[in-house]
Amino acid sequence: MLSEPVQLPPQGGILFVDKSEGWTSHDAVSKTRRALGTRKVGHAGTLDPMATGLLVLGVGPATRLLTHLVGLDKCYTTTIRLGISTVTDDREGDRVEIADEALVTEVAADLERITAGIARLTGPIEQSPSAVSAIKVDGQRAYDRVRAGEQFELKARPVTIHAFEAGAPKLTRTEDGIAVIDIEATVRCSTGTYIRALARDLGADLGIGGHLIELRRTEVGPFSLEGSTLFDELLDRKVRALETPTDIARKLFPILVLTDDEARDMGHGKRLEIDTERCADAALVAAVAGDDRLVGLVEVKRGRTRVITNFPTQGNAA
Structure with a gap:
């Protein structure tokens, strides 16, 4: 049996949710509306269904703060897979190209080459978002145009990669035997950065293609996953990490x-x-x-x- 809706502070609050894989940001908003018994819920920046981690939600009058939270820097942990490119730049899309195994093996053995490729994607850069994104093109979402069979490239935009820290490359194979390189990384970046596009661009720079297979957002500005509400708790109307607008403002x-x-x-x-x-x-x-x-x-x-x-x-x- 579900518990009663949570009693909100007079000015509403900001809720930090640890989003589970498979749920959209809109799903999280809908579940929060039910859990808190209010229609006035919004979010400060989406997460793809494949991604997990920190989703910042505003409830009640506190939704007015979201405008000032959207632009905060973000931190992600991720796993990049080199050797295969996909239509969505992540593991959910169809494969577009598979690199020759000999070339993948050659790149895996050349740590300096990979390190140099990562360095070129660090600092202020111009990044073209993934075509399968929520960006509007002539009034339509880019992903809807891709699904309709259109092919296009979104205009590059400036973003800043404050840190791109990668672990040792691991030469491995997919379940169907394709040679790939997996790299676990932590990325600190400005708002508007597409981590999928980083994986795509690193693979393109190395000549073997790349995409994202794991993504988790761990920080938004000064806020982290620590103490956040788990998505399963939200479904049961168990809410923690609901902070008042004043609490949030003091940190910003x-x-x-x-x-x-x-x-x-x-x-x-x-x-x-x-x-x-x-x-x-x-x-x-x-x-x-x-x-x-x-x-x-x-x-x-x-x-x-x-x-x-x-x-x-x-x-x-x-």
């Missing part, structure tokens, strides 16, 4: 503590004059009331506030 932004009068005035959209000793100028500052309520995210410029995002309580949420 400078804090401006408001008096009761200031909190009321800011809640009404008024600009405040702030002494620079209380708060230095910044593009985003978390304005917090004395009762630990997040009143809003504000810009502070020349000692004057301007509301960027306000945060109502559940009863006053738009």
Whole structure:
């Protein structure tokens, strides 16, 4: 028998879920709506069904924070398979090309060559996302156009690979006997990076093709999998790691503590004059009331506030 829906904080919360393989990010949103008894749920960045790991969800008024979480850097652990390229750049897609076994063996024995290929994919790079992605092309999702039989390449975009740390290459064989090289790696990157595309591009650079066979997101900005809600727990309406907007804001932004009068005035959209000793100028500052309520995210410029995002309580949420 399912337990009662979780009681939400007045301003909702941010929930950290350890997504299981096979579930879409939309599945996670749907299950969270049921578990928490609310329709107002969103996520800060999708995970492919094949991928597991940290999915950041916003609930209630706290969904307004998601805009400011989407752009955080990410960290993944992954297994790259070289020697086979696929239509989706991961193990779920049909094989496009299989490299000659002699060439795969040659590359596996040349650690410097692999290391150099990884180095070329580290730092600021231009990356073309996988054609099988959720990016819209002329109003249609790229994956829908691929399924309709179209062939195209998405425009390259700048991303930053802060770290691409790879373990020792392992020469092995697939279940049907094809020689491949498996590399376990940890990747720290900017938002918008496709780890599938990294596997594809490393394989292309080495001349043998490549794709992804495992992917797990372990960190989003300062937030990690530690203490996150397991997906099975979510299905049973057992929720942990639900943090208030104020808790999250403290980890991301400078804090401006408001008096009761200031909190009321800011809640009404008024600009405040702030002494620079209380708060230095910044593009985003978390304005917090004395009762630990997040009143809003504000810009502070020349000692004057301007509301960027306000945060109502559940009863006053738009």
